[in-house]
Every structure is written in C-alpha cells, then in structure tokens.
Amino acid sequence: MLQTSTTFKCFTLKDIQTATRNAIPDKQEDDFCCVKGWINRHTLAPTKKDSGLEISVKKLNRVNHQKRSVWLRKINNMGQLSHPNLVKLIGYCLEDQYPILAYEFLVNGSLDNHLFNRSSNMKPLSWTVRMKIALDIAKGLAFLHSNEVEVIHGDIKTSNILIDSNYNAKLSDFGLEKIRDKFGEVNSSLTLYIAMSQPYRYIAPEYYITVRQTKRSDIYSFGVVLLEILSGKCADAKNWPRCELGDKPERFHINQYMIFQLMDSYLEGQYSLHEAGVVAIIAIRCLSRDPKYRPKMDEVVSLLEQNIGF
Structure with a gap:
C-alpha cells in the first residue's frame, strides 16, 4: 500500500x-x-x-x-x-x-564512503551488512517501481545510498521523475538532466540510443552498485579487469567466474559459495545489455530474502 x-x-x-x-x-x-x-x-x-x-x-x-x-x-x-x-x-x-x-540526517553517511574511502577508523563492511544494504536498496527501489508509485529514481549510485546508525540503507535524491506525465508521456528533457548528473559507469547502455531513463535503467544502475558492494571497489577504478571495463557503453560483459575474482578479499570466509553465487547471478542479470532480460526489483528482493539467510 x-x-x-x-x-x-x-x-x-x-x-x-x-x-x-x-x-x-x-x-x-x-x-x-x-x-x-x-x-x-x-x-x-x-x-x-x-x-x-x-x-x-x-x-x-x-x-x-x-x-x-x-x-x-x-x-x-x-x-x-x-x-x-x-x-x-x-x-x-x-x-x-x-x-x-x-x-x-543519517549518521553513517553514504555507501561510497564505506566502500571506497575507508579511513583508519572505518572498518570494511562485513558480508552480512553488505547484503542487508543490498536488500534495503532493492526494497526501496521496488517500492518506487511499484504500480502504486510509478517513479523512476534515475540516479542510483553509491553516493545516493545513505546509512543510519543501525546500518539500514535508504535511497536519497529519488522522486525526480514520475514514469508518465499527465498526458501519458515521459518527460525527455528531465530524463536528460537526470542522466547527465549520473556518473558514466551507472548509465545503462540503451540510454545512449533512446536518451531516456526507465525502470530497467534503474535496474542496470542497481547491478553496478551490487558489483561495487561485492568488490569494495569503484566500478571505474583502474584495477578492474579490462575485459569488464571498456570505453563502450556495453562495458560490463561479465560472468560468474569474473565476479568471484573481483570479490573483496576482506570478505573471505564470511559467505557461502551458494550465497555469493546467487548475488553474482543477480548482478549479471541486472547488467544484461538487453533491458528486457533484467529482473524486476520485486524479484530481486525475493531472491535475496530466500537465499541470503535473512
């Protein structure tokens, strides 16, 4: 409701x-x-x-x-x-x-600080906390995408994910665009503005053809965030394998084996192969080049809840 x-x-x-x-x-x-x-x-x-x-x-x-x-x-x-x-x-x-x-105000700041800007007094996030954050993001996005709300976030990125004192994650800077205006059309000028404010690595490949943000482009951005949660690295960092990060919009062409290679070494021993495999498959599906093959966010929520021990 x-x-x-x-x-x-x-x-x-x-x-x-x-x-x-x-x-x-x-x-x-x-x-x-x-x-x-x-x-x-x-x-x-x-x-x-x-x-x-x-x-x-x-x-x-x-x-x-x-x-x-x-x-x-x-x-x-x-x-x-x-x-x-x-x-x-x-x-x-x-x-x-x-x-x-x-x-x-959320006391623990943004997710990007925890993943990419670790200071001496900031411990890396555990596997359990990272998966909780991933599920929270998915729940927030599923709510926005629901039939009752019909909102495209348009700017999913780690700096727009804020964390409270109990490590609950919340999406910020949402609500910029309804799916349709009162005439049933997408506001393309607003969509262009949203995308221009979003870092290159989070923008779905089809945007460069359609110049429009959709629910499916939000899901692509979520897939990039999920990769960053697993790896603890910014997805445009130089130490990412070249086969996964190129100059073309279709830069994330990855498989499950590649994701296991990227896993944050700090997480070693904290997760089962089944759990990591499920999350890897979710990320791969979210990053599908063809938008129609990306899962809906309520499906992502169900997969995480059923397989990550919540």
Missing part, C-alpha cells in the same frame, strides 16, 4: 538559517550542496545545535539554477512518499534565490 508522509513543512529562509547557524553554502562542484541543521522533533522549529532532530539541508547550486522546475517536481514527488528505505524529506524552502530541501 502506498504510504504518504505526514510530517512535511514549508520552512522560511530564517528557519533554515537559524537551524544551520547560517551555514548554507552558496555552491559546490556537485549538483547539490549539503550542511547539517537542528530542529525540534515535534514542532519542526529550529533549535539549538546538537539538540533535537538533526537534518541534512541541500541547496541547488548556481550552475543548475535554470532547473528550478526539476526541484519543484522533486519536492512534490518526495513529499508524498514514505518508506523505511527512502530518505525522508522533512520540508523545503523557496524563499531563497535557490530552492532548499531539508532531509532526515
């Missing part, structure tokens, strides 16, 4: 400035700028630093100012949706020159 968010606030600019201690950035190289703020858990009014509810505040940068319509669509879509594996949108502000969104 479709769940809708019941806590959704239109903040004033003064509210945002008070909550973040005037720390709202002007711009940065990425699409979105992000700072931390604090609000009252019940009234959502700004409160003292390190008290109340922590929020993550994002602001559209100057480069993409012309895409204000994208943000208005984002606010509308995200404000209506609620799911355990989606980052909760708490509110928004349109008083500034650039639109601002306020999300729940």
Whole structure:
C-alpha cells in the first residue's frame, strides 16, 4: 500500500538559517550542496545545535539554477512518499534565490564512503551488512517501481545510498521523475538532466540510443552498485579487469567466474559459495545489455530474502 508522509513543512529562509547557524553554502562542484541543521522533533522549529532532530539541508547550486522546475517536481514527488528505505524529506524552502530541501540526517553517511574511502577508523563492511544494504536498496527501489508509485529514481549510485546508525540503507535524491506525465508521456528533457548528473559507469547502455531513463535503467544502475558492494571497489577504478571495463557503453560483459575474482578479499570466509553465487547471478542479470532480460526489483528482493539467510 502506498504510504504518504505526514510530517512535511514549508520552512522560511530564517528557519533554515537559524537551524544551520547560517551555514548554507552558496555552491559546490556537485549538483547539490549539503550542511547539517537542528530542529525540534515535534514542532519542526529550529533549535539549538546538537539538540533535537538533526537534518541534512541541500541547496541547488548556481550552475543548475535554470532547473528550478526539476526541484519543484522533486519536492512534490518526495513529499508524498514514505518508506523505511527512502530518505525522508522533512520540508523545503523557496524563499531563497535557490530552492532548499531539508532531509532526515543519517549518521553513517553514504555507501561510497564505506566502500571506497575507508579511513583508519572505518572498518570494511562485513558480508552480512553488505547484503542487508543490498536488500534495503532493492526494497526501496521496488517500492518506487511499484504500480502504486510509478517513479523512476534515475540516479542510483553509491553516493545516493545513505546509512543510519543501525546500518539500514535508504535511497536519497529519488522522486525526480514520475514514469508518465499527465498526458501519458515521459518527460525527455528531465530524463536528460537526470542522466547527465549520473556518473558514466551507472548509465545503462540503451540510454545512449533512446536518451531516456526507465525502470530497467534503474535496474542496470542497481547491478553496478551490487558489483561495487561485492568488490569494495569503484566500478571505474583502474584495477578492474579490462575485459569488464571498456570505453563502450556495453562495458560490463561479465560472468560468474569474473565476479568471484573481483570479490573483496576482506570478505573471505564470511559467505557461502551458494550465497555469493546467487548475488553474482543477480548482478549479471541486472547488467544484461538487453533491458528486457533484467529482473524486476520485486524479484530481486525475493531472491535475496530466500537465499541470503535473512
């Protein structure tokens, strides 16, 4: 059943400035700028630093100012949706020159930091935690793709997967695009904008022909994320075998044996061959060159739940 968010606030600019201690950035190289703020858990009014509810505040940068319509669509879509594996949108502000969104703050940050930017005080994720994260991502994406919601995420990548204190994973920056507009057509200009913001390695091969994002292209991106979870490496890193990473869009032409070669050495002894084999097959199917051979996300959820010991 479709769940809708019941806590959704239109903040004033003064509210945002008070909550973040005037720390709202002007711009940065990425699409979105992000700072931390604090609000009252019940009234959502700004409160003292390190008290109340922590929020993550994002602001559209100057480069993409012309895409204000994208943000208005984002606010509308995200404000209506609620799911355990989606980052909760708490509110928004349109008083500034650039639109601002306020999300729940997740203390363990993004998945890419855990996989690719390991510091001395950050342990590699265990097999069990990685599989839990993979299942959480699949559940969030299956919800977005469901008939009741019909949303294309369009930007599945490890930096858009956030992790809470209990290592529950949640998708962020979703809701940019409904599958169809009110006339039944896909918004191709919005699709182009979404894809341009996505790193090359996550973009499905067919996009270069159709210039459109679909549920199936989301599934391809999930397959790339799954490979990165298994390997602990960025999928465009130089130490990936050349046979799996080339200059053409169809760069992931892999088999089960290749995936076993890529497995993160830290995971050795933590998984059974059956479990690793199931996950490898899921990744291979998600990365099928022909979109029609990619599994639906509810099928991926079922396979993980039935075979990984949850």
